[in-house]
Amino acid sequence: MIDEFTQSGKRIYKDLQEAAKNQKKCFAILFDPEEHSEDTLIQQVLHLPEFTTHILVGGSTVTQTQTQLTVQILKKHTDLPVILFPGDYKQISKEADGILFLTLLSGENPEYLIRQQIKSVKQLQHSDLEIIPTGYILIDGGIKTAVERVSHTQALPQHDVERIVSTALAGEYSGKKLIYLEAGSGALKSVSTEIIQAVKSAISIPLIVGGGIRTPLKLQQAYEAGADLVVVGTAFEKGEF
Numbered sequence: 001m002i003d004e005f006t007q008s009g010k011r012i013y014k015d016l017q018e019a020a021k022n023q024k025k026c027f028a029i030l031f032d033p034e035e036h037s038e039d040t041l042i043q044q045v046l047h048l049p050e051f052t053t054h055i056l057v058g059g060s061t062v063t064q065t066q067t068q069l070t071v072q073i074l075k076k077h078t079d080l081p082v083i084l085f086p087g088d089y090k091q092i093s094k095e096a097d098g099i100l101f102l103t104l105l106s107g108e109n110p111e112y113l114i115r116q117q118i119k120s121v122k123q124l125q126h127s128d129l130e131i132i133p134t135g136y137i138l139i140d141g142g143i144k145t146a147v148e149r150v151s152h153t154q155a156l157p158q159h160d161v162e163r164i165v166s167t168a169l170a171g172e173y174s175g176k177k178l179i180y181l182e183a184g185s186g187a188l189k190s191v192s193t194e195i196i197q198a199v200k201s202a203i204s205i206p207l208i209v210g211g212g213i214r215t216p217l218k219l220q221q222a223y224e225a226g227a228d229l230v231v232v233g234t235a236f237e238k239g240e241f
């Protein structure tokens with residue numbers, strides 16, 4: 001049978017699924033277009049950790065021009081898949097390979113449950129971007145994060161594991177292809193291994209974990225708990241990772 005996705009080059013999700021199935025861990029560096037000049041961006045992309053498998057581009061408050069420029073530079077200097085991780089529908093660049101089509105499941109703000117998604121359609125409709133429906137769950141990381149400020153929602157407390165698991169499963173039942181557990185950029189406390197384990201054993205779609213992961217030890221612990229893809233932003237930006 002002809003596989004329309006593979007044929008059209010849209011294989012980010014298939015590859016992630018395959019990797020998750022084979023316990024082959026994936027690793028993404030998040031580039032926040034607000035934080036880079038062209039020169040530093042090129043330097044950083046040339047010095048990615050060797051086990052990097054994906055590049056994410058996004059931030060809570062980034063403009064379209066900044067996103068566009070960042071994606072162009074990244075595409076010029078790496079063959080890794082470049083995936084948009086938008087805080088807003090304006091952060092879309094058709095030159096990326098794919099987009100995490102986020103729904104903020106941990107909050108109840110209609111703007112981030114459906115309005116942003118509707119506003120993005122005109123841009124996405126005639127693009128070649130691989131659109132990956134993603135349930136985005138914000139979990140308390142010990143400080144008020146940019147995502148909370150921008151979205152006017154509250155993170156779920158880490159102790160409420162049951163609520164977090166139910167939120168993730170509700171996402172899967174409504175058709176999300178990925179679940180992203182997010183402690184927030186620069187979190188003091190990353191998502192606990194208890195939460196990662198509980199969510200991973202409940203869902204059957206790949207699991208992304210990010211926020212406050214600064215050391216190889218934390219990375220390893222997240223993988224061992226069941227994360228399929230771990231995202232690091234701040235620590236890499238600061239040259240600490």
Ligand SMILES: CC(C)=CCC/C(C)=C/CC/C(C)=C/CC/C(C)=C/COP(=O)(O)OP(=O)(O)O
Nearest residue numbers: 058059060085087089102104112116120146185
């Ligand atoms: C589907 C489309 C087009 C948009 C989705 C819009 C939604 C639902 C967004 C979720 C809420 C949100 C604001 C997410 C931001 C995600 C993100 C890029 C986080 C990384 O940014 P940070 O690094 O946390 O923040 P800073 O910009 O402060 O560094």
Ligand SMILES: O=P(O)(O)OC[C@@H](O)CO
Nearest residue numbers: 185186210211212233234
């Ligand atoms: O910047 P850090 O803390 O690594 O967080 C990465 C990412 O999950 C934020 O959305």
Ligand SMILES: [Mg+2]
Nearest residue numbers: 032059185233
């Ligand atoms: Mg950031």
